[in-house]
Amino acid sequence: MKDALKVYGPLALLALASIWLALSLIDPAPPRKITFASGGSGGAYYSLAQQYKQALSESDVEVEVLETRGSVENLDLLMAGEADVAFIQGGLAEPENREKLRSLAGMFHEPFWVFMREDVGADDFGDLSDVRLAIGPDGSGTRALALDLQETWGGDWTDKSRRSESGLAAASALKAGDLDAAAFSASIDAPYIEELLQTDGISLLPFERAPALARRTAALDEVTLYRGILDLENDVPAQDVPLIASVAQLAVDEALHPAIQSLLLEASENIHSGNSAFAPAGTFPDKSLIDMPLSSEAERYWKNGPSFLRNYFSFQVANFLERAWVFLIPLITLLIPLVRVAPPIYRWRVRRKIYVWYKDLRELEARGREATTNDQRDEVLTELSKLQKEVGELDVPLSYTEEVYHLRSHIAFVRQLVQGLYSREAGIPAVKTA
Structure with a gap:
């Protein structure tokens, strides 16, 4: 809901402001x-x-x-x-x-x-x-x-x-x-x-x-x-x-x-x-x-x-539409592309909440690969645990849950990778984790 409000809220305010401006410019009411x-x-x-x-x-x-x-x-x-x-x-x-x-x-x-x-x-x-x-x-x-x-x-x-x-x-x-x-x-x-x-x-x-x-x-x-x-x-x-x-x-x-x-x-x-x-x-x-x-x-x-509108509407309604259409038609024409661009922006905002974690994940993977001591690897594993926890707390629409689980499986993959490097350094067979 917050993401929807952040995307559609400004558009709604823009539309209301445009309508107010159009109404202020049309001919005065009778x-x-x-x-x-x-x-x-x-x-x-x-x-x-x-x-x-x-x-x-x-x-x-x-x-x-x-x-x-x-x-x-x-x-x-x-x-x-x-x-x-x-x-x-x-x-x-x-x-x-x-x-x-x-x-x-x-x-x-x-x-x-x-x-x-x-x-x-x-x-x-x-x-x-x-x-x-x-x-x-x-x-x-x-x-x-x-x-x-x-x-x-x-x-x-x-x-x-x-x-x-x-x-x-x-x-x-x-x-x-x-x-x-x-x-x-x-x-x-x-x-x-x-x-x-x-x-x-x-x-x-x-x-x-x-x-x-x-x-x-x-x-x-x-x-x-x-x-x-x-x-x-x-x-x-x-x-x-x-x-x-x-x-x-x-x-x-x-x-x-x-x-x-x-x-x-x-x-x-x-x-x-x-x-x-x-x-x-x-x-x-x-x-x-x-x-x-x-x-x-x-x-x-x-x-x-x-007038054409007077044949179908009351005097007050017909008169308002006759005065307003000159401005409302271009206003609607302007708002159509704005409304059409809103869904892609909304999807981008939701997915950005998920994809932004991949930057941290890639950095942790690089640090894990470059680690030369067990303490360095332990530090990477600890941060991976925190990352997994924070990702688990992400609030996203139900339709985007699959992408959250993909991220969590990728975190688990990096954890497994670092643990494998840790075991190989110690001469212990790597333990596979889900």
Whole structure:
């Protein structure tokens, strides 16, 4: 055991040191916690962020969901490094955002609804420039998109056409006659959207030039609210309505760990790939409907899918192996010859414990042959007895016992030789010994 430890111990220490060095050089592990900027607690962004939180928790990644006022605040949080990932409404990114932030893909349509009282008599969005139009508060994606569209239509838009009511409050004010029109960037599932679609005296403004608007901005898309999609029996809506829709994209800080990005992309396929009122199943996620650069990890993912190891291992194990293999393969290549040389070294160490005695044995044989007196021969025989005793106490593995007995028989042979010289000097026949 001592010999094995002396041989294999240093090799084990070398292997552990090499593994420690390799692990210290590999890319850092992904964070165990990320921050997700969503939206208001009653909105689609917040609800979807909760689904991502649940999906990532299965891979032991904690997601802190931040309640925000919407896309503009989400952009600010990402730029300030206070959020790692966020939903961003398409069409809002500025050049400075595109330098620092990256998109994983467009995830779902977010129609731009403009409801108006029928007595307004507008046929086009530009006709609302001097009516009481609510476009949401500062920091909301609805307001940002509405202001962009007002600029696109041109003309003079009065302050009353840029009122800040939003959501349920704007819908209630519209029904009460306190507003002439209200704009919303919201899911069709929002309760006030469905209610307004079925309210007498309130009509949905169509965007007849939606295809042209979609061509102007990468993250805007033309969609159609099909006749009867909300209520076939009552024919709601009563006709197809062309709309413009921003595409909500999942944006991340450029420095977010690629493994976390990949995990978000895996979750996005389960969350957003289903059928919706505005897109058939499989339309989303869509890497083309974005207005920020696609992250390099997203490019790899949409080209090749999840990594090979991710198909067979959990996220944490797969990620470790993906980070470590670059160093572990050459490390294993280095350790193979070291492991192979260990057994010969071990055998040499054990045999050396036996063979080292042959030097003493040859010296004693030479002294015995050269001895000219009985006292000199007695001294050699005494040392041979000590040698025989010490060899008998050798601790070697059982498989090497035969070589120990060979040594002991050779010691006995030298003893017999010296005794024969002793007897011949005295004129006495030599006594054979075993």
